[in-house]
Amino acid sequence: MAALAPPVAEVRSAVRRSLTGLPAGATVLVACSGGADSLALAAATAFVAPRLGLRPGLVSVDHGxxxxxxxxxxxVVKWAADAGLDPAQAVGVTVAGRPGGPEAAAREARYRALVECAREHRAVALLTGHTRDDQAETVLLALARGAGPRGLAGMPQRRELSGVPLLRPLLDVGREQTRAACAALGLTPWDDPHNTDPAYARARVRHDLLPELVRVLGRGVVTNLARTARLVAEDTAALDDLAAAALAAARVADGLAVAxxxxxxxAVRTRVLHAWARELGASAAALSYRHVLALDALVTAWHGQGPVHLPGGLCVSRSAGRLTLAG
Incomplete structure (x- = not known):
């Protein structure tokens, strides 16, 4: 029997680690565009999932x-059905008219469709093919945008997406490995032209910035950026736990006690204020660092200033040693 190609083994091992522990008989869905990363993921899931007592399926989103x-x-769906992925379906979405730029609009449409499919098939997990290289790109983009620790933490291995567990099994696998796995399996991936379009910031990072960093600093820079995301994510989770406890301790009947x-x-106080602003109804997308700093000034630099205006028409003021939502 021919030896298993190392890239195929690496991708399968990553998928096995991600799926181990899920309830037997349950369905897991792979989001697959036909690109090398998601195609390698789908092939590995088709092999691994049945051996763990799981039912593998696939969804391919057509953005039009x-x-x-x-x-x-x-x-993609025909290949998936032949490979034993069931259910296997294509879903069309409309991107035009959605808020944000083209990348954000396409992403929002894609994930909404994926969540709906996962619910339709009662899937216990939705898998995406983000790799170590994607994680490195995410960290670089976060740095360029001045993001805080939450942005530098990159993409988590697991998160809840509208109640559906989203898994990223390949965050410790490089893009070179997924391409090599496809080649070893005789699969021909599709290369999305948007991934090389300089109109998109991520495409510029992928094809200009990251290769230059590799040239100057060595191939290890990709692994190190991804490791940085993991370490920052761990620290962020610990700070979030401290902030949750501090928020509970600061609550009074009509707001928060300044003392x-x-x-x-x-680092803890600003997280408390951010979480509290979200509770009041401020949109996470619109709530900025500037808003949180203004709230923090009500606590640490109080000199009788007026209320802080938050997204959604909310106003927070300080009175009698408390932060309260203005009526």
Whole structure:
């Protein structure tokens, strides 16, 4: 019997680690565009899931942004069905008219469709093919945008997406390995032209910035950036736990007690204020660092200033040693 190609073994091992422990007989869905990363993931899931007592399925989202996109999605679904992935379906979405730029709009449409499919098939997990290289790109983009620790933490291995567990098994696997796995399995991936379009920031990072960093600093820079995301994520989780406890301790009937916030470390206090602003109804997307700093000034630099205006028409003021939502 021929030896298993190392890249195939690496991808399968990553999928096995991610799926181990899920309830036997349950369905897991792979989001697959037909690109090398998601195709390698789908092939590995088709092999690994049944051996863990799971039912593997696949969803290919057609964004309708390129000629022939519906045909490509149909080809992916046909391959999936032949490979033993069941259910296997293509889902069309409309990107135009959604908020944000084209990347954000496509992402929002894609994930909404994926969640709906996962619910339809009662899937216990939705798998995406993000790799170590994607994680490194995410960290670089977060740095460029001045993101805080939450942005530098990158993409988590697991998160809840509207109640559906989203798993990223390949965050410790490089893009070179997924391409090599496809080649070893005789699979021909599709290369999305958007991934090389300089109009998109991630494409510029992928094809210009990251290769230059590798040239100057060595191939290890990709692994190190991804490791940084993991370490920052661990620290962020610990700080979030401290902030949750501090928020509970600071609550009073109509707001937060300033005295309970004053001596907190800034990293904890700003998290408390951010979480509280979210509770009041401020949108996470619109709530900025500037808003949180203004709330923090009500605690640490109080000199009688007026209320802080938050997204959603909310106003927070300080009175009688408390932060309260203005009526």
């Amino acid at each position: 942004l390129q000629p022939g996109s519906a045909g490509r999605a149909a080809e 309970a916030l004053t001596d907190l470390p800034p």
